[in-house]
Structure formats: C-alpha cells, structure tokens
Amino acid sequence: MSARIYLPRDAGALALGADAVAAALAREARARGIGLDIVRTGARGLYWLEPMLEVATPSGRIAYGPIAPEEVGSLFAADFLAGGAHPKQLGRPEEIPFLKRQTRLTFARCGIVDPASAADYAAHGGWLGLARALALGPAATVEEVVASGLRGRGGAGFPTGIKWRTAAGAKAARKYIVCNADEGDSGTFADRMIMEGDPFVLIEGMLIAGYAVGASKGYLYTRSEYPHAIAAMNAAILAARSGGFLGENIQDSGFSFDLEVRVGAGAYVCGEETALLDSLEGKRGVVRAKPPLPALQGLFGQPTVINNVISLASVPIILAEGAKAYQDLGYGRSRGTMPIQLAGNIRNPGLFEAAFGVTLGELVEEIGGGTASGRPVRAVQVGGPLGAYFPRALFDTPFDYEAFAARDGLIGHGGVVVFDDSVDMAAQARFAMEFCAIESCGKCTPCRLGSTRGVEVMDRIRAGRDVEKNLALITDLCETMKFGSLCALGGFTPYPVMSALTHFRDDFTRAAAQAAA
Amino acid sequence: MDIAMTDEHSRHAPPPPDWDAARAGALIAAESGREGGLLPALHAVQAAFGCVPEAAEPLLASAFNLSRAEVKGVIGFYHDFRRAPAGRHVLKLCRAEACQSMNGAALAADLLARLGLDWGGTTADGALTIEAVYCLGLCAMPPAALFDGAPVGRLEAGRLAALVAEARQTGPSA
Ligand SMILES: Cc1cc2nc3c(=O)[nH]c(=O)nc-3n(C[C@H](O)[C@H](O)[C@H](O)COP(=O)(O)O)c2cc1C
Ligand code: SF4
Numbered sequence: 001m002s003a004r005i006y007l008p009r010d011a012g013a014l015a016l017g018a019d020a021v022a023a024a025l026a027r028e029a030r031a032r033g034i035g036l037d038i039v040r041t042g043a044r045g046l047y048w049l050e051p052m053l054e055v056a057t058p059s060g061r062i063a064y065g066p067i068a069p070e071e072v073g074s075l076f077a078a079d080f081l082a083g084g085a086h087p088k089q090l091g092r093p094e095e096i097p098f099l100k101r102q103t104r105l106t107f108a109r110c111g112i113v114d115p116a117s118a119a120d121y122a123a124h125g126g127w128l129g130l131a132r133a134l135a136l137g138p139a140a141t142v143e144e145v146v147a148s149g150l151r152g153r154g155g156a157g158f159p160t161g162i163k164w165r166t167a168a169g170a171k172a173a174r175k176y177i178v179c180n181a182d183e184g185d186s187g188t189f190a191d192r193m194i195m196e197g198d199p200f201v202l203i204e205g206m207l208i209a210g211y212a213v214g215a216s217k218g219y220l221y222t223r224s225e226y227p228h229a230i231a232a233m234n235a236a237i238l239a240a241r242s243g244g245f246l247g248e249n250i251q252d253s254g255f256s257f258d259l260e261v262r263v264g265a266g267a268y269v270c271g272e273e274t275a276l277l278d279s280l281e282g283k284r285g286v287v288r289a290k291p292p293l294p295a296l297q298g299l300f301g302q303p304t305v306i307n308n309v310i311s312l313a314s315v316p317i318i319l320a321e322g323a324k325a326y327q328d329l330g331y332g333r334s335r336g337t338m339p340i341q342l343a344g345n346i347r348n349p350g351l352f353e354a355a356f357g358v359t360l361g362e363l364v365e366e367i368g369g370g371t372a373s374g375r376p377v378r379a380v381q382v383g384g385p386l387g388a389y390f391p392r393a394l395f396d397t398p399f400d401y402e403a404f405a406a407r408d409g410l411i412g413h414g415g416v417v418v419f420d421d422s423v424d425m426a427a428q429a430r431f432a433m434e435f436c437a438i439e440s441c442g443k444c445t446p447c448r449l450g451s452t453r454g455v456e457v458m459d460r461i462r463a464g465r466d467v468e469k470n471l472a473l474i475t476d477l478c479e480t481m482k483f484g485s486l487c488a489l490g491g492f493t494p495y496p497v498m499s500a501l502t503h504f505r506d507d508f509t510r511a512a513a514q515a516a517a
Numbered sequence: 518m519d520i521a522m523t524d525e526h527s528r529h530a531p532p533p534p535d536w537d538a539a540r541a542g543a544l545i546a547a548e549s550g551r552e553g554g555l556l557p558a559l560h561a562v563q564a565a566f567g568c569v570p571e572a573a574e575p576l577l578a579s580a581f582n583l584s585r586a587e588v589k590g591v592i593g594f595y596h597d598f599r600r601a602p603a604g605r606h607v608l609k610l611c612r613a614e615a616c617q618s619m620n621g622a623a624l625a626a627d628l629l630a631r632l633g634l635d636w637g638g639t640t641a642d643g644a645l646t647i648e649a650v651y652c653l654g655l656c657a658m659p660p661a662a663l664f665d666g667a668p669v670g671r672l673e674a675g676r677l678a679a680l681v682a683e684a685r686q687t688g689p690s691a
C-alpha cells in the first residue's frame with residue numbers, strides 16, 4: 001500500500017513553490033523505494049504555512065509546513081509518513097488556532113478534497129443540497145434561500161433569495177444563471193480558492209439556482225488572471241457532465257442544465273454585473289443603466305440571476321442543513337458566515353471564514369498577528385479598491401454590512417489589506433484615482449474625466465502646491481463622482497480617497513509643511 | 518481603454534510573421550456559432566498568434582456580422598488584447614494595493630528603470646515584456662506576479678533579477 005500525501009495545487013501555494021515540493025517528494029520517495037500517492041488539493045487558506053502538506057495517518061491528517069524542497073529529505077528521515085516529529089510538524093490541521101477559530105461552511109471541503117474528483121465530492125457530503133432542492137421543488141427552494149438571509153457576497157449585499165424570486169417569477173422561454181467569478185478586488189481570493197479547491201460546490205450552487213428559477217443554461221465568467229481556476233473549473237464541469245450532474249435530465253429529475261466557462265480580458269469594470277453581461281454578449285464591457293433589472297432582462301435580454309461565486313457556493317450547505325442553521329449565525333442583518341480574506345502586510349495572511357460580527361481589530365491583530373514587517377499597523381483597506389481605509393481608531397468596527405457603512409466604509413467581497421506605518425496615504429489616494437481612470441468604462445463624465453482630474457490634483461497636493469485649495473478641489477471632485485456616477489467604480493472611488501484624507505490628513509499636508517519649514 | 522490610442526498603436530503594426538489568415542479564419546469560425554462568441558474568438562486568435570492583428574478584424578467582422586469599427590471597439594476596450602506580439606516571455610506584475618503594502622510599487626519602478634521600460638514595454642532583445650496587472654488573487658503572498666502564466670509570490674529584487682536573467686537565457690516557454 002502506498003502512503004498518501006495531500007499537497008495544494010492552489011495558485012497561492014504554487015506561488016510559494018508547491019510544485020517544487022511535489023517534485024522533491026516524488027524524487028525522494030522513488031529513491032527510497034516508497035510508493036507515494038500525492039493528491040493535489042485546494043488550499044486550506046493558511047498561506048503563511050504554504051507550501052503545507054498533509055499526511056494521511058491512521059489517526060487523521062498531520063500537517064507539515066512551510067516546506068522548502070530541500071527539507072523533503074529530512075521529512076522522510078523523520079518518518080513523516082507516519083506523522084513523525086519534525087521542526088515543521090504542525091499537528092492536526094484542524095487544531096491550528098487560525099483554522100480552529102473558524103466556522104467553515106462554504107469552505108468546509110476546501111483544502112481537504114481532491115478538486116478533480118466528483119466521487120470525492122460526493123464522499124464529503126456533496127450534492128446533498130441539490131437532492132434536498134429537488135425534493136422541495138423550485139418555489140420552496142427559493143424560499144429556503146430567502147429564509148437563510150444570505151446576502152450577495154460580491155459586494156452589494158443584496159438578498160440572494162429575493163433576486164431569485166424575481167427571476168423565478170419572470171415568464172420567459174429561456175433564463176440564465178451567471179456566476180460572477182471576476183474577482184477583481186485587490187485583497188480578495190476567496191472565489192479563486194473555491195474554484196481551485198472545491199469547484200463542484202460552485203457547480204452544485206449554480207444547479208440549484210437554475211432549478212429554483214427555471215434556467216437551463218449557466219455561464220461562469222471569470223478573469224484571464226486566473227488560469228488555474230479556469231483549468232480547475234473546466235475539469236470539474238467535464239467530470240460533472242460525465243457523472244450525470246450536468247446535461248439533460250440530471251439524476252433522473254427531469255431537470256436539465258448545462259454550464260460553460262467564459263474568460264474576461266483584463267477589465268475590472270466587467271465585474272460590475274451589467275458590464276459583465278455585455279462582455280458575455282461579446283461587447284465592450286460598458287455598464288447598463290438599471291432598470292431593467294438583470295433578473296428580468298439580463299443576458300441577451302432574458303431573465304438572468306447573476307450572483308457572486310461565494311453566494312452560489314454557500315447555497316448547497318444552506319439547502320443541505322436548512323435555512324435556520326445558517327440564519328442562526330451572524331450579526332444584525334448580516335446572516336451566516338463570511339469568508340474574510342486577510343492580505344497585504346500581515347503576519348498570518350489567509351482565508352478566515354467566520355460568522356459576521358468579528359471586529360476588524362480581532363481580525364488584524366489577533367487572528368492576523370499584526371504586520372508581516374513587524375512595524376505598527378497604520379491603515380487597513382477593507383472591501384477592495386473602492387473600499388475605505390480605516391485607522392486603528394476604527395478597529396472596534398464589527399464585520400457587518402451596516403456597521404461598516406455607518407463608518408463610511410464597506411465590506412465588499414471581504415478583502416482586508418493591511419499597511420504598516422511606512423505607507424503614504426496620499427499616494428494611496430492618488431492610486432485610487434489612477435485605478436478609476438484606468439478602469440473606467442467611459443460612460444459617465446464624472447468617472448471618466450473626474451478620475452483623471454483627481455490624479456492631477458493629488459499630484460499637486462503631494463508636491464505641496466496650493467494644498468488647501470487643492471484639498472477643497474479633491475473633496476468637491478469626490479462629491480461629484482459620488483453623486484454623478486452610474487456605478488460604484490466612479491461612485492465609490494471617493495471612499496478610499498476621502499477616508500485617507502479624513503483619517504490621515506497629515507500625509508496630504510506634509511509636503512507643504514516641509515516646504516514651509 | 519482609450520480606443521484612439523490603441524488605434525494609434527496598431528496602425529503601423531504589421532501582422533505577426535506566423536500570421537495565417539486561413540488558420541485564423543478557422544479559429545474564428547469555431548467560435549462564431551456560440552452565444553456571444555466574439556471574446557472567445559479574440560482569445561483564440563491571440564492564443565494562436567500572440568496578438569490580435571488588424572488583419573484579423575475583417576475576418577471577425579464578417580463572422581460576427583459586425584462592422585469593422587465595432588470589432589475595433591471591442592478589441593480596444595480590453596486590456597488583454599495586444600495588437601502586436603509580446604516578447605518571448607511575459608512578466609505580469611501586480612500593481613494593486615495588497616502588493617503595494619509590501620513594497621511592490623518601488624520594486625516595479627526599480628525594475629522598469631533598470632530595463633529602461635515603461636509598463637507594457639519589451640526589452641530590446643525581445644526577451645521580456647513587463648505588463649501591469651491589478652490583482653492576481655495572490656494578495657496573501659505579495660508582491661506577486663505571473664511569469665509566463667506561473668504564479669510567483671513574495672517577490673523581492675533578487676527574485677525579480679533571476680526571472681529577468683531566466684527570460685534572457687531561454688527561448689520561449691511552451
Ligand atoms: C466596478 C465593479 C466591480 C465589481 N466586481 C465584482 C466582482 O469582481 N465580483 C462580484 O461578484 N461582484 C462584483 N461587483 C458587484 C456586482 O455588480 C454585483 O453586485 C454582484 O455580481 C451580484 O452578485 P451577489 O449578489 O451574489 O453579490 C462589482 C461591482 C462594481 C461596481
Ligand atoms: S461610474 Fe465609471 S465605470 Fe461606472 S458606469 Fe460610469 S463611467 Fe462606467
């Protein structure tokens with residue numbers, strides 16, 4: 001019998017050398033005449049420990065990490081295949097505090113199962129949500145999602161069940177499910193991890209959505225920057241099709257549904273749902289005015305449910321375990337769990353799925369361990385490039401849609417990017433404007449021209465020229481963008497800019513002060 | 518997404534040396550039956566020839582029943598589509614916030630200065646193109662890049678220099 005090792009093929013683990021570790025393991029095993037079965041999983045999301053391998057032992061999995069290829073020989077010498085002691089031994093992965101503190105629902109299988117195996121998915125509780133949906137019928141499935149309180153995880157937090165109800169009620173011969181897997185926000189990687197680590201859960205979520213609203217075709221729109229996720233999804237779709245989970249008359253239910261991956265071409269704005277639909281139609285990714293709602297007139301003018309990866313991937317467990325179990329977790333109007341992504345200058349970066357309500361300070365200091373550089377934390381940007389920068393003074397803010405909004409911020413897709421005290425917040429404000437200028441779809445003037453103007457004004461401020469006048473100008477410009485933009489790219493770029501100015505004003509006046517001194 | 522600028526760039530770009538209109542036509546035809554097949558067709562052309570040359574525009578226009586201006590507009594909108602091939606190797610360096618938090622901007626600026634390039638530029642020996650990207654989902658190991666499609670994390674100056682040296686020593690990767 002050969003020994004079994006689990007090692008991620010997740011892009012994050014690859015970026016830290018997982019393939020070289022796999023090659024060293026295979027080489028060393030061959031040299032020692034040991035049969036080794038290396039299962040390439042997704043990642044658990046403890047990225048400071050990657051490449052992290054897990055050995056299957058009779059008493060469960062034992063983890064080792066972070067492993068460099070040169071250390072592989074010493075692992076064999078320490079009899080790691082039997083869970084032997086080694087300086088890099090981490091014990092049972094579930095007992096690592098970062099993981100132990102989490103409530104993993106959406107990510108229950110990620111890092112554990114073989115993402116290429118439909119059988120492994122089934123063996124770990126897969127397809128139970130679909131089975132329950134098929135037993136409930138479409139209308140009750142929609143109501144189950146409504147009752148769970150699930151809100152869209154792509155950023156806007158709109159109740160998923162309500163969106164489904166609208167699409168279900170629309171009369172049309174053809175309806176679509178579109179999965180928004182464009183994940184463009186800096187500091188976010190939860191969608192990528194699910195697609196690479198548990199792609200079948202996303203397929204199952206889309207199937208349930210299709211069944212619930214009466215759609216027979218799904219598209220998953222993802223980004224060209226995610227080649228590994230694209231490959232993993234395509235492989236899983238093939239496996240699901242040959243297993244009878246996609247195509248005609250799925251599992252003899254009479255329900256038919258098929259699914260296709262489409263790849264964007266480097267445009268952040270195509271994550272906005274209506275721009276995404278235009279891009280899927282083969283057009284420029286320009287934002288559409290609403291109404292009409294996509295749920296009524298979406299892709300090719302047909303009723304379309306468009307949901308984020310995490311929204312859809314959370315549906316199977318909601319159906320399998322019942323809406324109440326999900327709705328019982330959370331804080332205020334934010335129900336269930338949120339996969340929070342700890343990123344940037346942070347000691348313990350990774351994926352932290354927890355019920356809403358954990359505070360920003362707990363996330364950054366306790367769970368994240370402070371900065372990677374060892375310097376003090378100065379600013380944290382939550383919610384991607386359109387999210388506000390929060391100072392430590394706001395660390396008591398609970399992770400909750402309304403609590404962040406009350407402090408002029410947003411949780412967006414759950415990305416938390418930490419900066420130490422070397423950050424220049426005026427430079428960050430300038431970048432926010434520059435990013436908006438680069439990615440604007442061009443439809444509205446305040447966004448298209450205002451952002452370019454904003455870069456110029458920030459350049460003058462950073463050069464110390466007419467600072468008070470230019471600060472008034474940038475504030476005005478932000479007001480204009482906020483109220484005169486069709487979508488959140490132009491409308492929310494003021495969040496990072498104005499939060500930087502409000503909380504870190506010294507960085508904007510320093511150049512002028514120095515010139516005066 | 519300035520279309521005028523893209524046209525400016527493309528005006529004098531001849532098709533790549535391996536341009537083959539018949540092959541391009543077949544690739545485009547294979548996608549033209551799909552709903553919204555224009556983006557898949559553009560990706561297929563770029564995968565085969567390293568870019569979407571002007572010469573592809575009439576083929577795309579007739580396959581998708583669009584005007585040539587419409588095709589141009591779509592190509593120009595997306596950052597990914599190139600009008601001329603990149604160098605033999607491509608380094609996509611992340612410029613976004615999580616990578617900035619770990620000194621990514623200075624690292625990138627130094628590299629570009631040392632190579633005498635702007636974003637999107639190619640070294641004179643044709644070995645390496647440096648492209649800006651905005652997040653690779655590798656924000657837990659910043660600064661990050663894709664080197665010929667392979668993810669690289671926790672970049673520092675030494676590692677970048679090694680990647681440049683590798684690009685200059687080797688032929689195109691598969
Ligand atoms: C500029 C911009 C970019 C966006 N990018 C994404 C994205 O990458 N992924 C995503 O799921 N939603 C993104 N959104 C939000 C979508 O427009 C939309 O709210 C979401 O797809 C709805 O799905 P949900 O309800 O499941 O969150 C973006 C919005 C804007 C304005
Ligand atoms: S705000 Fe900007 S990105 Fe959004 S629709 Fe207007 S121009 Fe396009």
Ligand code: FES
Pocket residue numbers: 185186187188611612613614615616617651652653654655656659660661
């Ligand atoms: S911000 Fe650089 S990889 Fe996400």
